[in-house]
Amino acid sequence: MESLVGNIDLKESLKQHLEQQLSNASSYLKEISINSFDKFEKLGFPTIKNEDWKYTNFSTVLKNNFQLSNENSLTYEQLSKLLFSKLQGNILVVVNGIYRPEFSTILEKENTLQVRKINNLSKEFIEQHLSKTLAVSDAMTSLNTAFASQALILQIPKGKVVEHPVYLYFIASSDSNIFFHPRTIVVAEENSQIKLAEIHQKQGNHISFSNAFTDIYLDKDANVEYYKIQPDQEEHYHVGTTQVVHKEKSCFCGTTITLGGTIVRNNMNLILNSNHCDSTINGLYVGNNNQHIDNHSLVDHAMPNCLSNELYKGVLNGKSTGVFNGKIFVRQDAQKTNAFQSNKTILLSKDATMNTKPQLEIFADDVKCSHGATIGQLDDEPMFYLRSRGLSESSARMMLVSAFAQDIIEHIKLEPLKELMVTMLEETLIQN
Amino acid sequence: MLKINNLHAKVESKDILKGINLEVNPGEVHAIMGPNGSGKSTLASVLAGRADYEVTEGSVEFMGKELLEMSPEDRAREGIFLAFQYPVEIPGVSTTNFLKTALNEVRKYRGQDPIDAVSFLNLVKEKSKLVEIDPSLLKRSLNEGFSGGEKKRNEVFQMAMLEPKLALLDETDSGLDIDALRIVANGVNKLKNKDNAVIVVTHYQRLLDYIVPDFVHVLYNGKIVKSGTKELALELEEKGYDWIKNPVSA
Numbered sequence A: 001m002e003s004l005v006g007n008i009d010l011k012e013s014l015k016q017h018l019e020q021q022l023s024n025a026s027s028y029l030k031e032i033s034i035n036s037f038d039k040f041e042k043l044g045f046p047t048i049k050n051e052d053w054k055y056t057n058f059s060t061v062l063k064n065n066f067q068l069s070n071e072n073s074l075t076y077e078q079l080s081k082l083l084f085s086k087l088q089g090n091i092l093v094v095v096n097g098i099y100r101p102e103f104s105t106i107l108e109k110e111n112t113l114q115v116r117k118i119n120n121l122s123k124e125f126i127e128q129h130l131s132k133t134l135a136v137s138d139a140m141t142s143l144n145t146a147f148a149s150q151a152l153i154l155q156i157p158k159g160k161v162v163e164h165p166v167y168l169y170f171i172a173s174s175d176s177n178i179f180f181h182p183r184t185i186v187v188a189e190e191n192s193q194i195k196l197a198e199i200h201q202k203q204g205n206h207i208s209f210s211n212a213f214t215d216i217y218l219d220k221d222a223n224v225e226y227y228k229i230q231p232d233q234e235e236h237y238h239v240g241t242t243q244v245v246h247k248e249k250s251c252f253c254g255t256t257i258t259l260g261g262t263i264v265r266n267n268m269n270l271i272l273n274s275n276h277c278d279s280t281i282n283g284l285y286v287g288n289n290n291q292h293i294d295n296h297s298l299v300d301h302a303m304p305n306c307l308s309n310e311l312y313k314g315v316l317n318g319k320s321t322g323v324f325n326g327k328i329f330v331r332q333d334a335q336k337t338n339a340f341q342s343n344k345t346i347l348l349s350k351d352a353t354m355n356t357k358p359q360l361e362i363f364a365d366d367v368k369c370s371h372g373a374t375i376g377q378l379d380d381e382p383m384f385y386l387r388s389r390g391l392s393e394s395s396a397r398m399m400l401v402s403a404f405a406q407d408i409i410e411h412i413k414l415e416p417l418k419e420l421m422v423t424m425l426e427e428t429l430i431q432n
Numbered sequence B: 001m002l003k004i005n006n007l008h009a010k011v012e013s014k015d016i017l018k019g020i021n022l023e024v025n026p027g028e029v030h031a032i033m034g035p036n037g038s039g040k041s042t043l044a045s046v047l048a049g050r051a052d053y054e055v056t057e058g059s060v061e062f063m064g065k066e067l068l069e070m071s072p073e074d075r076a077r078e079g080i081f082l083a084f085q086y087p088v089e090i091p092g093v094s095t096t097n098f099l100k101t102a103l104n105e106v107r108k109y110r111g112q113d114p115i116d117a118v119s120f121l122n123l124v125k126e127k128s129k130l131v132e133i134d135p136s137l138l139k140r141s142l143n144e145g146f147s148g149g150e151k152k153r154n155e156v157f158q159m160a161m162l163e164p165k166l167a168l169l170d171e172t173d174s175g176l177d178i179d180a181l182r183i184v185a186n187g188v189n190k191l192k193n194k195d196n197a198v199i200v201v202t203h204y205q206r207l208l209d210y211i212v213p214d215f216v217h218v219l220y221n222g223k224i225v226k227s228g229t230k231e232l233a234l235e236l237e238e239k240g241y242d243w244i245k246n247p248v249s250a
Ligand SMILES: Nc1ncnc2c1ncn2[C@@H]1O[C@H](COP(=O)(O)OP(=O)(O)OP(=O)(O)O)[C@@H](O)[C@H]1O
Pocket: B011, B012, B014, B016, B034, B035, B036, B037, B038, B039, B040, B041, B042, B043, B052, B085
C-alpha cells in the first residue's frame, strides 16, 4: 500500500503502482499503458488554467494520501447494503476498479452477453477498442487508459438482445483514502440491444476518488440504453467519461443522474461517425452544501442525417456550484444534421452558482441546430398559486422543484430504475 | 367574517388600492364590478396574500384575526380561497397529487387527520360531478394545456374540494361558454350556505343571474365608489360606468 503527499509524489507513486500492475500484462497492453502514462505525465493533472477545467478544481483533494492498490476487505454483507434490491437483472460488481465475478450475477446466456476481463482478449480487439477512437485525450483519460489492463469488457454479439438490464456497480471500498481508475468497454455488435446502468457507490468514510472511463461502441443498428447514477455521497470525488461511438443507424439514449458528490465531473462524448444515427443524452444534477457538479458534453456530428438531442437540468442549493459545457460540432460532411441542446438550472439559494456554456461549431449548411440555457429561481406565480391553496412554502417549493427535475426522470424507460430515482430524488431534496 | 378597513396597497411604487372599506358577513354574496384596471384583482390578491403588493395603510380582519399578518398558506387554511383570473400552468405537478397535499395541509391546520386514499377519491368523484369537470383533466399536470374554460372550471373544482369560508371568484365567468357558466354557477350555489360567503368579481350581469348577489359594489380607481343591491348591476349593464366615474356631471 503506497502513501504519498502532493501531486508530484502522487504521480511518482502512480507510476510505481502501474509498473507492479503491468508485471503480468501482455506486451501490447503494456505498451498502450506505458504510452498513456507518459502522456499523462506530460500533461499533468488538469488545473483551472486549462480551459476545459476552468471551474472544476481537484488540486486540493489530490494533496491527500491515497491508496492506489485495489486491496479491500469488502464483505458480501457490506456490499449487499450498497446494491438496490429494486434493481433486478444482471448484477456486475466492480470494486476499486476491479471486476469481481464472485460478487456478480449474470442471468444472461454467454452467447447473449459476454463479460470478460481485457487480458483475455486479442491484440486486435484491444487495439481497436482501447484508445484508438478518442474524442478528447486529456490527462485524466490518459491516466485511466494507463490502468486499463484491468478493464471490464461487455460484448453483445450480433443480433442479440440482452433481456435483463445490466446493473454495473462501481464500488469504492478501502480502509484509507482511495484513488482508482475503472475502465469499461461495451461493444454492442450489429443489431444488438442492451440496457445498462452504471451505479457509483462508496463504502466507508474515507475519501474516494474515481477516475472512470466507459467506452460504448454501437455497431450498425445497435441500440443501447445507458444510465449513469451517482447517489449523494460525502467525501466522494469523481471524474468520469462516457464515450459513445456510433455506426450507422445505431441508437443511443443516455441519462446521467447526479444527486451529489463532493466534486463530480462527468464527460459525455458522442461520436456520430456514420449516417442516420440517433443519440439522446439527458442529465439531472442536484447540488447541495459545497458540492460541485460539472457536466461536459461533446457531440461530434461527422456524418449526415444524424440526430442528437440533449437536455440537462439541475437544482442547486446551499453553496453548491454547477457547470454545464455543451459542445456541438457539425462537420462539413454532416449535412441534414439535427442537433438540439438545452440546459436549465434552478438556483434555490443566493449562494449557489451555475456556469453554463453552450458551444456550437457548425461547418455544414443544411442543418437544424438549437441551443438554450436558463438559470433562474423558482417562479413566484406557481409558488403563490400552490401556497394560496394551503401548501406550506417548503412543500410548495418541493413540489415545484421535483416537478422540474422529474422531467428528466420521466424519460427513464427502465421502470424499476425510474421508480428508484423518483424516491432517491425526493429523499435528496428533503435533505436539502 | 371579513372587515376591510381603509385598505391602501401599491405595487412597484404605484398606488392601486386607495382606501377600500368593505364588510362581508356569513351567508352573503357580494359582487364587485368596475372598469378594467380599477383594482379588483389587486384587492383579491392582497386578500389572498400575494407578496408583490405592499399594503401601505389600513387593516383586514378575517374571522376575528388580523389577515394581513398571515402567510398565504395560513389564509388558505383559515378558509380564504382565491379563484384566479388567470390560473397559472404548472407542468409536472399532478392536479390530484397537489389537491391531496393541499387538502391535508388544510385538515392538519384544523386538527383533522389526513384523508385516506379511498375517501379522497370519493370526494374527488363527488366534487368533480358537482362542477362537471372531466376527470381526465385531473390526471394531467396542473392547468397545463387546459383551455381557458377548463382552467376556470378547475378553480371552482378546487374550491369545492377545499370548502372555504370565503371564496373570492375573480372573473371566473370569463372564458366560460354559456352552458359552463350555468354549471359552474350552480356549483357555487350548491356550495353556498349560511356560514360561508362569496365575493364575485365580474364584468357581466349574466353571472349574477345565476349567483344572485346580496350586495353589488363598484370599484373605480382603487376605491369603492358605489354600493347597492343587485339592481345596481342591472343599472350598470344599461348605463356603463361613466355616470359613476363622473358623479358631479351625472
Ligand atoms: N405587478 C404589477 N406591476 C405594475 N402594475 C400592476 C401590477 N399589478 C397590477 N398593476 C396595475 O394595477 C392596476 C389594477 O390592476 P387590477 O388587475 O387589479 O385591475 P382589475 O380591476 O382586476 O382589471 P380587469 O378588469 O382588467 O381584470 C392596473 O393598472 C394594473 O396595470
